[in-house]
Amino acid sequence: MNLASYRKKSPWILHYNAGGCNGCDIEILACLAPKYDIERFGMINTGNPKQSDILLVTGPVTKRSRERLVEIYAQMPEPKVVISCGACASTGGVFRGMYNCEGGVDQFIPVDVYVCGCGTRPEQIIDGVVQALAILEKKTKELEESVKLKREAVKEGHQLNRRHIADEIKPVLS
Amino acid sequence: MNDVLIPVILILLAPLLGGLLYGFERIVKARMQRRIGPPLLQPFYDFLKLAGKRRMMVHSAHAFLGIMHFVSLWFALAVLLLGGDLILVIFLHLLSTSLLILAGYSTRSIFSHLGANRAAISVLAYEPVLIILAVSIFMLNGTFDTAAVFTSSEPLLYKMPLAFIALLLVLPIKLKKSPFDVAEAHQEITGGVELEFSGLFYEAVYTAKWLDYVFCYTLVFLFAGSNILLGAGLLVFTFLYLNALDNSTARVSYKQMLRFSLGVAFSLAFINLLINSLT
Ligand code: SF4
Numbered sequence: 063m064n065l066a067s068y069r070k071k072s073p074w075i076l077h078y079n080a081g082g083c084n085g086c087d088i089e090i091l092a093c094l095a096p097k098y099d100i101e102r103f104g105m106i107n108t109g110n111p112k113q114s115d116i117l118l119v120t121g122p123v124t125k126r127s128r129e130r131l132v133e134i135y136a137q138m139p140e141p142k143v144v145i146s147c148g149a150c151a152s153t154g155g156v157f158r159g160m161y162n163c164e165g166g167v168d169q170f171i172p173v174d175v176y177v178c179g180c181g182t183r184p185e186q187i188i189d190g191v192v193q194a195l196a197i198l199e200k201k202t203k204e205l206e207e208s209v210k211l212k213r214e215a216v217k218e219g220h221q222l223n224r225r226h227i228a229d230e231i232k233p234v235l236s
Numbered sequence: 237m238n239d240v241l242i243p244v245i246l247i248l249l250a251p252l253l254g255g256l257l258y259g260f261e262r263i264v265k266a267r268m269q270r271r272i273g274p275p276l277l278q279p280f281y282d283f284l285k286l287a288g289k290r291r292m293m294v295h296s297a298h299a300f301l302g303i304m305h306f307v308s309l310w311f312a313l314a315v316l317l318l319g320g321d322l323i324l325v326i327f328l329h330l331l332s333t334s335l336l337i338l339a340g341y342s343t344r345s346i347f348s349h350l351g352a353n354r355a356a357i358s359v360l361a362y363e364p365v366l367i368i369l370a371v372s373i374f375m376l377n378g379t380f381d382t383a384a385v386f387t388s389s390e391p392l393l394y395k396m397p398l399a400f401i402a403l404l405l406v407l408p409i410k411l412k413k414s415p416f417d418v419a420e421a422h423q424e425i426t427g428g429v430e431l432e433f434s435g436l437f438y439e440a441v442y443t444a445k446w447l448d449y450v451f452c453y454t455l456v457f458l459f460a461g462s463n464i465l466l467g468a469g470l471l472v473f474t475f476l477y478l479n480a481l482d483n484s485t486a487r488v489s490y491k492q493m494l495r496f497s498l499g500v501a502f503s504l505a506f507i508n509l510l511i512n513s514l515t
Contacts, residue, residue, distance in 0.1 A: 069288055072281040099271040101262075104278050109426045112292065112434035115285070139290040139434050202288055 070199050072104040073191065076114035076138070080131055080167065081157075082121020085181040086148040090118060093184045100188060111137040116194055118187075119173075122150040122157040123164040135171045141201035143194045146173045147187060149180045156180065239387075243317040250313055254446025255279040257453070261479060268483045279446065286442065289435035294343045299437040301339035306440040308332035309447045316454055319383025322370040326363070329451065333359055336441070340429035351428020354418045357490050361416075361497035362406040368505040369399050373458075375512045382458060391461040393470070398508035400459050404477065405501040409493065411452055413478055415485040416493045424487075 079087050093100045094107060108114045111134045123131060135144070146167045149155035154165035167173055174197045177190040246253070259276045266273025275281075293299040312328035315321070333355065340352030370380060376395055377384045385392060393400055409416040420428050430441045456474045460467030488496075 068281045069285045071275075072278065072285045074282075096269060096271045099266070099273075101266060101274050102272045104274050104281055110431055112432065113286075113427075113438055115289075139292045141289070205290070206288075 069202065070195050073116050073195055073198065074106050074108045074114040075116045075118055075191070076109065076111055076134070077107055077118045077120070078131065078134055080119055080121045080127040080151065081124035081163070082148065082150045086120035086150070089182050089184050090120070090147065090187060093187055098184045098188065100191070105191065111135075112139065114138060115142055115198060116191065117142065117144045117171075118147050118191075119144065119151050119167045120147045122154045123167055123170060124162050125164060128164055128170055131167070132170055141198055141205050143174045143198045143201070144171055145175045145177060145190050145194050147177050147190070148182050149178060152176045152178065239383075240318075243319070247310075247314045247317050250310065250450045251443050251446055254448075254450045255283070255443075257449050258446050261449075261475070264475075264479050265483060268479065279442075282442070283439060286435055286439045291436055292434050293437055294432050298339050298342050298432065301335050301342065302433050302437050303440045305332050305336040305339070306444040306447070308335060309444050309451070313447055313451050313454070316382060316451065319381055319386060321380045322373060322382050322385075323367075323380050325382070326366050326370060330359065330363060332444070336429050336444075340432075343432045345432050347425045347427075348429060348431050350425050351420070351431060354425075354490055355429055357494060358409050358412075358416070358418070361494050362409045365402050365406045365497065365501050365505045368502070368509055369403060372396055372399050372505070372509045372512050375509065385458050385461060388461045389463075391459060391463050391466055393459040393466065396459075396508050396512060398504050398511070402501045402505035402508065403455065403459075404474065405504070406497055407452055407456075407474070407478060408481060409497060411448060411478065413482040415481070415488045416497075417487055418490045418493060 077087070077090055090107075092098060111117075115138075117135060117138060119131065135142075144167070146152045150157055151167045152173075154163060157163045158165060164170075175190045175194045177186050179186055182190075256276065256279075258279045259274070262278060263273040263276060308328060309332040312325055312332060315328060316325045337352045337355050337359075340348045340355065343349075373385060373392065374380050376392070377388065408414070412420040420430075425431070430438065433441050453471055453474065456470050457467045460470055
């Protein structure tokens, strides 16, 4: 019996709205409701970055929310996976090019799974999470190997911290 | 021989039992909401997963307090099951809770502070009732030892039914169940004191929650004395009562909680004590 294989049965989800219209958030909550009931796969919506494995981001990144986004991402312990939910989070969607928007989530943190749709369907979200689980498992293995070989842990693509981004915000009236 | 062996086995298996109980509770809760619910072994899957995460801590004292919370709670449970002094058990439990509260205060997170404040208020709400309970048991048996309660052929339930009702009223506060879950309040302060724990250190707090279940259900079992059948009945009743209450009520504010527990539950326990000391 391989105990490690049971690990992927308990993905805890952190849901963050970076500034969308709440359409996608409602669909995520619908996943938790009796019809789709993702708790039967062991998923919980924790709301606490320090205890979660999967970051579900919805909505385009606004100028104010990008700091929080990176901060939350940095607070999650590895292994972690990011899913961008909806057209907004993936590319900017209908908000793309607006004066208060930065565009997709992947400009700030590495995204592993993109889920499409303006108003993603709950089925799509569940499918995205299942794909994310495979990636999570792979990342866990990599992390373990690096520990065994006493190598440095695998770094994510580009590591940012909050201060990097914070000083870019300029006062509007000056 | 037998009266030592069974408690020792129970003590060693307590985290396992508590985990199963927690898993079963999640299923029952889901079924009450017409959902399917997670598998029975879900808490153990969570346990395995948390063990594999990167170890992050706020500072070493914080992590240490979390682990000591688990250890002291297990110790309290051991004393209770081995038939120790009930007052000692209650204060050991208080010690373990206050370690967690200290851990909550030791970080800089505002949610953690809020959670610690509320946890301290919850202690204020249920602790007096438990103490009165212990004193009533002393009035009846002439000793604080739980061993005397476990072996007495006449169940406590018949002698002090009011105290049992008082215990049922404060159990949701202790187990952090709705309507008295201000200390945890996942949608509001995302877990309170346990907020800053992660990975392996959260595991200690998470497992301590399972131990708390075993502790509370043992307190309920005390009321049945040596009558195992009655004890099983009481456990099933309490389990269903707690889950039904948790699913059907909304959270009340800490002031309402304090007023209710000190007003209703405490007076019930006190009346019970008066009746016991008069007869
Ligand atoms: S993708 Fe569409 S539904 Fe989702 S947050 Fe953006 S605008 Fe709203």
